[in-house]
Amino acid sequence: MNIPSQITTLLAGIILTLISFWYGQNHNLLPVAASRNAASVDNLFDAMLTIGTGIFLLVSGILIYSAIKFRRQPDDISDGPPVHGNIPLEILWTAIPAILVLGISVYSFDVYTTQGGMDPMDHSMAHGKAHHPMAANPGSAVAATLVAQADPNQQQAESVLQDPATNAVREDIPQRKDAPALGTVSPRVGASPDNSGTPPQLVINATGMQYAWLFTYPGTEVVAGELHVPLDRDVLINLSANDVLHAFWVPEFRLKQDAVPGRQTEIRFTPTKAGEYPLICAELCGAYHGAMKTIVVVEPQEAYDSWLQSQQVASAETRDRAVAGTVHPALIAANPATLTDEQYLAPYAHDMGIDAAMLDQLRPHQSHS
Template structure:
């Protein structure tokens, strides 16, 4: 039984649409969502996956069909038909991608604004941060252990003045409404190769970020030396930390737990080790942690300095990674320039 080509095309289109919709919603490529607005990013990603899957199947289906249907038959030495172009078809396959890209651009910008993204057309200090003269100038080397006191002062100067920060306990607006102060403010400073977090109205400086669950959080982000990036995959947030500028992110964490905070901009030799964590905990647990930190104000800074790979020798930094892949101290020795040595104890 010969089925009309129109029916075959319709059935293929329905099948392609159903497969694309199913895979776009069931790809399981994203980590758990731990903020109130993470679903906005997930829905955008799912939409892109649906469209991408459909285009992939359509293009590859046409290619496979063309190979079998229009390929040269055995013994056929003739040339193909002299087809030089199809203007209507070229307009269609140019217009459709243009409409898709425009639609996704509008959709993604709407998600960005809903998450509290900064207005790119607003060039005021409130949206684009303090100028360079208001930011501390401290290199990564300046946070060496013998200079803890100086580093503490420099980190404090790097971050916005306390009187500029909204008062804690303010009623939370909807995420994305930057006209009102958030409930909770933390200042984050990125440096080679650590994150330091200060809490307004306290003397707390911590090497990891603690936030209470179900409260809107504003993170004021700055960089002391080179560009870094504040990235928490489970929060669906990524924001550059730019030297001489202040940026920000807003979120409401709605899932208890610990989540990795990663620097997502190449910032130097030990970029891969610039990691810490975000701890989302109940208000009671957060209050307990904060009081503990207040009682020992320098603990957070000491912790960051103790684990900062900028103070490690190359053998000390590479030892755990080399051991995992079976590289010995002798093998590392061969990679070192003459006159330098790698000590065996670093690989133990």
């Protein structure tokens, strides 16, 4: 029984469409979605994968069918028919990709907008020059906004960047001495139009350096090498780099933001699933770039409060034990290779009851000729 070619083509199209939609929704290629920002990114990825799967199956199917259907017969030594072009077919295979690319572009920009990427205020600040007098001083607040209308997010960012713990950490890091001052504000990532202008529930300052992250919690004097955030809370991270470009990337949050020397960048998210997630530097920053990793701990509010309180107690005890004139103790664990022997050993010597006078006696005497 001969099946009409129209029926065969229709059935093949239906099967191809069903396979594409099924795989686009069941690919399991992405890690768990752990933030409120992840849904729109995942939907875009699913749509693009569905379209890509359909195109792959269609093109591959036509190639395989043509190779079999129109293959040269063993006894055929003649030339093929002199066919030159097919204008309707050329219009079709040009118009369909153009429509698909246009549709994906519009959809992508819509997702980018929902993540705060098209906020005109952020871009005006990113490309403007710093005129605020405090912007020229290392460790000071970022430049004032260049727009007449005050931005609550910007005002809050300026205040938290004046946090003493943040300034102390950024001043004590050895790489800081050659870093430019914080000046302009680059575009935000993660701040949707729905919460634009609304202060976040938690603000944390993050400083990137080769090859570690340091997190300070304004108003608490807590300095940590891993990021703790409460579940279902709107979190804003103020990013800065002290040496070279770094990038703050948590795959489970579907967000990435660069940390730029001399600029304040921001990333905003709401974690929705408790757990520990990798925080990866996604910008080549040096020989040990691959080792610049830490974790993000998403925990219920009670557990977060308990952790923060314990860190405050530990920070106070460490500060009391630290020897005057040394760098911030948290930097020893974060980047010991940049410290002098005295700076590295000072906290340990203090714990052992060894003071400066005893250290002088233990040093080898210089020989005199």
